[in-house]
Amino acid sequence: xxxxLLFYFDFSSxxxxxxxxxxxxxxERFGRRVQWRPVLLGAIAKSLxxxxxxxxxxxxxxxxxxxxxxxxxxxxxxxxxxxxxxxxVAAARAYYWLxxxxxxxxxxxxxxxxxxxxxxxxxxxxxxxxxxxxAKVGAxxxxxxxxxxxxxxxxxxxxxxxxxLAAGVFGVPWIVVDGEPFWGADRLPQVERWLASQGF
Amino acid sequence: xxxxLLFYFDFSSxxxxxxxxxxxxxxERFGRRVQWRPVLLGAIAKSLxxxxxxxxxxxxxxxxxxxxxxxxxxxxxxxxxxxxxxxxVAAARAYYWLxxxxxxxxxxxxxxxxxxxxxxxxxxxxxxxxxxxxAKVGAxxxxxxxxxxxxxxxxxxxxxxxxxLAAGVFGVPWIVVDGEPFWGADRLPQVERWLASQGF
Numbered sequence: 229x230x231x232x233l234l235f236y237f238d239f240s241s242x243x244x245x246x247x248x249x250x251x252x253x254x255x256e257r258f259g260r261r262v263q264w265r266p267v268l269l270g271a272i273a274k275s276l277x278x279x280x281x282x283x284x285x286x287x288x289x290x291x292x293x294x295x296x297x298x299x300x301x302x303x304x305x306x307x308x309x310x311x312x313x314x315x316x317v318a319a320a321r322a323y324y325w326l327x328x329x330x331x332x333x334x335x336x337x338x339x340x341x342x343x344x345x346x347x348x349x350x351x352x353x354x355x356x357x358x359x360x361x362x363a364k365v366g367a368x369x370x371x372x373x374x375x376x377x378x379x380x381x382x383x384x385x386x387x388x389x390x391x392x393l394a395a396g397v398f399g400v401p402w403i404v405v406d407g408e409p410f411w412g413a414d415r416l417p418q419v420e421r422w423l424a425s426q427g428f
Numbered sequence: 429x430x431x432x433l434l435f436y437f438d439f440s441s442x443x444x445x446x447x448x449x450x451x452x453x454x455x456e457r458f459g460r461r462v463q464w465r466p467v468l469l470g471a472i473a474k475s476l477x478x479x480x481x482x483x484x485x486x487x488x489x490x491x492x493x494x495x496x497x498x499x500x501x502x503x504x505x506x507x508x509x510x511x512x513x514x515x516x517v518a519a520a521r522a523y524y525w526l527x528x529x530x531x532x533x534x535x536x537x538x539x540x541x542x543x544x545x546x547x548x549x550x551x552x553x554x555x556x557x558x559x560x561x562x563a564k565v566g567a568x569x570x571x572x573x574x575x576x577x578x579x580x581x582x583x584x585x586x587x588x589x590x591x592x593l594a595a596g597v598f599g600v601p602w603i604v605v606d607g608e609p610f611w612g613a614d615r616l617p618q619v620e621r622w623l624a625s626q627g628f
Contacts, residue, residue: 276485285476286598290609300628301618398486409490414614418501428500 232261233419234404236392238269239316239352242295242306243413245342247401249304250416252335258423264338266320267389269400270313276398282313298413305347314345314353317385318376322358324384325375326367336365432461433619434604436592438469439516439552442495442506445542446613447601449504452535454616458623464538466520467589469600470513476598482513498613505547514545514553517585518576522558524584525575526567536565 233255237244248264255262273280282288292308299306319341327334340361344350352358355376362368375381392402396409403410405422421428433455437444448464455462473480482488492508499506519541527534540561544550552558555576562568575581592602596609603610605622621628 278484278486279479284478284598286478286596290596290598290611293609294611294615297618297628301621396486396490398484398490409493411490411494412614414612415494417617418497421501428497 230260231406232263234265234402235262236265236267236397236402236404237400238267239319239338239341239345240313241269241400242308242346243298244401245306245346246299246302246304246413247403247416248338248342250302250413251401251403251419254416254420255423257420260423264323264335265388265392266316266323266338266385267392267397267400268317268320268385270315271389272393272398275393278398280399302413305343307347307349309345309349309351311351311353314351316353318355318358319352319361320385321376321381322362322368322372324388325372325378325381326362328375330367333365333367337362337367340364430460431606432463434465434602435462436465436467436597436602436604437600438467439519439538439541439545440513441469441600442508442546443498443613444601445506445546446499446502446504447603447616448538448542450502450613450616451601451603451619454620455623457620460623464523464535465588465592466516466523466538466585467592467597467600468517468520468585470515471589472593472598475593478598480599502613505543507547507549509545509549509551511551511553514551516553518555518558519552519561520585521576521581522562522568522572524588525572525578525581526562528575530567533565533567537562537567540564 235247235251237248251262269280282291295308296306323334323338326337341352344361345352350357352361355373359368359373362372399411401413403419405419408422410419435447435451437448451462469480482491495508496506523534523538526537541552544561545552550557552561555573559568559573562572599611601613603619605619608622608627610619
């Protein structure tokens with residue numbers, strides 16, 4: 229059985245959302261699965277001392293245009309959120325807690341979070357919004373709320389972000405195929421060829 | 429007659445080199461021409477206060493891997509130069525001088541500069557190297573050498589870089605199709621669809 233692809237993302241990253249809508253089906257065409265790993269891009273940037281795309285002078289306007297255009301190019305619905313970026317700590321903690329209970333539900337939940345933020349324009353940063361989205365996939369309630377505040381889950385998100393950093397991740401989406409790293413939703417065609425040709 | 433595409437680039441930019449190998453043929457498939465405009469990315473970054481890709485902590489190693497992989501993906505020869513990045517003032521001034529004499533030769537010269545640097549690994553920053561490359565396309569000699577030092581040519585490069593900044597250019601390659609800006613060689617598929625569909 230071939231190794232799963234790794235998919236590092238942040239729920240507040242538009243290009244992560246675009247990749248999230250394509251990565252599983254792409255991998256499946258080659259009989260592969262994908263491990264989803266939400267991380268905190270802000271913590272990674274702070275730790276490395278890097279500057280994120282939209283915070284660079286002059287780049288915000290182009291970026292917002294490119295998010296929407298890239299979505300249209302891929303045939304994915306997109307509406308740039310009024311509040312952007314947002315904190316994704318609550319959503320990421322909820323993801324890891326759900327993942328410990330039921331992998332498939334965690335995946336569904338991740339889609340719900342991305343779509344609520346990048347299609348419906350809902351601010352998904354606060355715990356109540358996150359709990360509502362978890363409820364939509366039949367998970368959550370007070371158990372999830374407790375789980376999100378559990379020390380082990382907080383540590384898990386910190387550890388996943390640290391591990392991503394240690395693996396060389398400096399931006400998201402970050403996709404790893406058999407050790408080969410790809411940064412950006414615009415690298416999906418390269419990921420596809422890599423899977424088809426086992427490298428190129 | 430449709431407007432020509434604009435192609436802003438820096439001779440020291442790997443993704444500009446990749447775009448330079450495809451942009452003319454791509455435009456021609458839609459009956460369009462391309463205006464090539466070398467600019468100084470360093471001056472643009474300094475003016476905006478932005479940080480360039482490879483100078484971001486942790487990103488150099490990935491970038492060098494991605495330059496070569498993106499070249500293989502597109503079927504374009506590439507060898508990362510030992511000296512990188514380099515000053516491209518001399519090459520850009522020579523380009524504008526040649527362009528004033530013979531557009532076609534200026535285009536050929538630009539290809540020679542890119543390929544000397546990104547395929548043959550030649551440091552093309554100094555005037556003698558630039559003059560040698562101009563000689564390969566049957567241009568140059570002492571007239572070009574004088575032209576490169578001409579106040580009007582120096583001013584032309586400064587003005588083109590300023591105009592790019594004023595047009596919103598913050599990175600290269602930067603391609604404009606009927607007013608729509610595209611940043612990066614990885615946006616060539618979007619450029620193609622934009623030309624095919626007159627927007628999307």
